[in-house]
Amino acid sequence: MIGGYLPGRSLLHRLPAGAKLIGLALLSVLLVPLDNPFVLALALAGVVLVYAGLGRAGVARLFQWRALLPVLVVIGALQLWATTPTVAAASLLRILLMVLLADLVTLSTRLQDMMDALMVALRPFERFGLDARRLSLAVALVLRFVPVLIASWHGRAEAWRARSPRRPGLALVGAFFTGALKGADQVAEALDARGFSARQRED
C-alpha cells in the first residue's frame, strides 16, 4: 500500500535519484514561460509516451491521477468564465504536465534512494543541529505507523460489530486515540531501552 515506487528496469529507474531531482527542477523552470497550448500538449504527449513505455503499470499509474480531475474541472470552468479558452487550456496542460513529470521521478525512485539523496542535500545543515539519523528514524516510524493505525481502527470496529447490531462510530474514537498514543510511548521506551538516545549523546 505504501510507496509510490513502481519496480522496473527502465533508463529512468537506473538514473541516480539526485540526477533525476536536478533534472526535474531544471525542466520545471523551463516550463514556466511556455504558454502555447499546442507546444504544451505536444510535451504532454511525450510524457504520456514515457508512461506508456513503462508498460501496463505505467498506464495504470497515469489513471491514478484522476484524483486531480475534479480540481482541474473547477479550475477550467472558472478560467473559461474569466479568460480565453487558450489561456485556460494552457494552464490546465501546464499543471498536468508538471504533475506527471514530477511523478515520473517518484515512480522510478525507491523511497530509500530518495531519502539518501535528501540526506546528501541536508548534510550541510547538520552543523545547525539537524540530525539526519533521527530524521530517517522518524520517516521510517511514520511509514510503519500508518498501517498500524488503520489496522487498529479496523480491529476496534470489528470487535464492535461482533457485539452490537449498531454501526461503530464515535464510541471507538476515544479508545482509538488512547491506544495509539499509549502505543507510541511504548515504542519510545523500547527505543530508549535499546540505547537509541544514549547513542545520540555520544555522537
Next chain:
Amino acid sequence: MDTRMLVRIALMAALIGALGLVPPFFLPVLPGVPITTQNLGVMLAGLVLGARGGAAASGLFVLVVLLGAPLLTGGRGGLGLLAGPTVGFFLGFIPGAFVTGWLAERLRLPAFAGALVAAFAGGVLVLYACGIPALAGIAGLSLRQAALGSAVFLPGDVLKSVAAALLATTVLRPWRVPHRP
C-alpha cells in the same frame, strides 16, 4: 527533544496520513464534495504537540508524502504535488499546525473555546491563507475566484474544528504538551 516526543511526532504525522486513506470516521460528507479529513489531523497535531511539535509532525508528513508515500487524500504522493494546484493547502499544513499550537498555548479562554479558536485559526484560516494564493497563482485565477472555489469546504472545516477541540479537551487531554505560562 526526547525520544518520546520524537515518536509522538511521528505518530501524529502518521495520523494525518491515515486520515487521508480512510473515509471520514464520523463527519457527515456532503454528496459530491470531496472532503478531506487531513486538516483534522493537522489541528490535532498542533493541539496535542504544541506549536513546535505540531509543525514538526506536519513537516514530517509533508516530507514523507513528497518522498513518494501516497498518503495525501485520494492516494496522492510524490513530487508531482509541488506542481499541482493544491500545493498551498498541502504545504500550509506546517504553519497551520504551528499556529494552532501557538494559539492553544497562549489563549486565555476556557479549555474548549481556546482549542476551538486555535484549531479554526490554524487548521482553517492559515491553511486557506496558504492554499488560496497558491491555487490562484498556479491555476491563473483571481484571488476572489480561488476563494470562492475553496468556500465549499468551509462547513466541513467548521465541523472538523469542533471535532478537534472536543477530542483535544477530552480523550487527548492527558497527552497534551503542558501549557507554558
